[in-house]
Structures are given as C-alpha cells and as structure tokens.
Amino acid sequence: MTEAERAIGTPDDQADETAGDQAEQLSDTADTADRADSEGRGRRRIPVLVGVALFAFVLDLVTKLIVVSQLEHRDAIEVIGTVLQFKVVRNRGAAFGIGEALTVVLTLIAVVVVLVIIRLARKLYSTPWAVALGLLLGGACGNLVDRIFRSPGVFQGAVVDFIAPQHFAVFNLADSAIVCGGVLIVVLSFRGLDPDGTVHRD
Template sequence: MMAGPRPNALSWLGLSAVLVAVDQWSKWLAVSRLEYGNPVPFIDGFWNWTLVHNYGAAFSFLSSAGGWQRWFFTALAIVISTGLVVWLARTPRSDWRSALPFALIIAGAIGNVIDRIRYGYVVDFVDWYVGTWHWPAFNVADSAIVVGAALLVVLSFKSPDTTGKGG
C-alpha cells in the first residue's frame, strides 16, 4: 500500500499573496499622496514618509548602471522566488521555520518585481533617520525580505521539532 501525498508548505504562499497586496497598496498610497522627495514627518526626529524611486537594489546598489539592472534584478527575483516556491513544495506544511521565511522573501521579491515591471524602478517611501544620517528609504517588500532573511539565519540555529508537539 502506497502512502498518500504529504501535505507541503505551499499554503504559506497565501501569506505571500497578502503581503504583496499590502505592499502594493502602501506603495499606491505613497505615490498618490506624497510629493516626490518631499519628506512628511511621521515621528519627528526619526521617521518621515518620503517618496523616492530606487532604480537599483538594496541601498540603491547599481542605481545608476544605465538601465540593464532593471531586468537583471527582475530576473534574479523571479529565479529566487521560483526556487523558493519549489522548496516550499518539498517542505512539510508543519515546518514553519522554513516556510515562514521563504514566504516573506517571496512576497518581498514579487512586490518589488511588480514595481520594476510597472514603473522601471522600486517605489520606496519609509525614511528612518537620526540627526542628518538617513537609513536608505525602503518599503513593505524590502521589510519582508529583510525579516525573512533574518528569520532564516536565526531559526537555522534551532533544530526543528520532530516530536510533533510544536515549538
């Protein structure tokens, strides 16, 4: 007698879809309500809403590379997301330590791919700063990628629960 198929972690893509929707909604708000480059204080001395266009990758890496980087980063995000979806398909549904970070990274990558295809750049609008020092502007998708990557590292130090008791 053959065992039935094991439930995989593809259901975590539901979280990815929700985060992509939140990311795109927040970017729509930023584009429709903010004036490009004009900071709007949210928490004085720490946080502004500032609409900027990122033609590169993290920290505006390669932002002035002449345009080829748009398609390079789009292709890279699609390849990575596809690989993570395949990995989710091979991951047991109960393995949230792998599935959650993958879902976050997929959401962030796809959210920014939508921008690159739609606008030719990524819409960023969260501007954190202290004094005159500003962290590079970012968005919900960027946050999902960073949190997902951090969780991958942090959760890799704890062995998965094999008892079935959770935790």
C-alpha cells in the same frame, strides 16, 4: 507450452519473475515509507506560504499606490520628527538603494528567487520555513512588479521606496519583508530546522 512446462518453468523465467517481484516489493516499500514520512510530518505548509506571501505582497502594493498618489512630488511627512519620515523615492537598485546600475540583473535575480521558492514548496512541511519563504516571496514579487510595470521600462522600472529613517537608506515594505524572511531563514538554519520539517544536528 504444456501444463508440465508451465508448472516447471525455465530457470531464466523464474529468475525474471523473482527479480520483478523484488523490484515491485522495493517500490511498494519505498512508496509506503514516503507516505509514512509525509504523514509523520503532517501536511505541506503551502497554504501558509501562499497566505504570508499574499499578505506581504498586497500590503506592499497598497502602500505604494497610496504614497505615490498622496506624497510623490510633495514635502516629506514627519512621522516621528526627523527620525522617521515618509517621502517617495524612485529606486532603480536593490533593497536600500544598492546597485542602481544593475536593474536588469536584479530583476532577473528576483525572478530566480521566486522560481526557487516555488520549487521548494513541494517539500515544505515546516511552518516557520513557510513563513520565512512567504515573506521572501511576497517581498520579491512586490518589488518585481515595480521593475516590470513602472517607468522607465519593462525590467528596468524603478522601485517605489518611502520609509525614510534618519541616517539610513529609504526603503519599502517589500524590502522589510525580504530582510525579515532572510533573518528568519538564518535563525532556522542555525537551529538545524530544515524546510521539510526535519531537524539535523551538526
């Protein structure tokens, strides 16, 4: 190709170059917008999520180890008379003893919940949402460990419950974390706050 041909070029070549330049500009604009949007919302709240989840998980695990070693096969301990007692109950169902015939299904649901929360963490810029999801994650992992490692078998294990209010089901700290996380998510949703930190109005 001569210098004149290169200078003039063909219409198709010019069109291709123009289209390529436009695509590159659009990509750069999108990247800039994404960076600006992320900077505007601050950093991802993954450390908050992980910290809350670890706290809930470790607290649940430690309390279960203590009550199993100290209270199982013994009389209940009265914390507030008969209104609140500590006694060990092995629960193969969901929170508060629901669905005892669905242990494997409940275990799989817990695994799915954990995976969904991990996926949501990539777009997590809201601290309240990080706390809520951290409570859910820690509680789900706490009971999931019981279902995997406790008798009668893998994915069929019975969860250790020990908090026994009067006229109410026996539960544990993992159940409490799950319920608190769920309630907080409902509140945040009603207030229009999304996990990515944006606020919407219906």
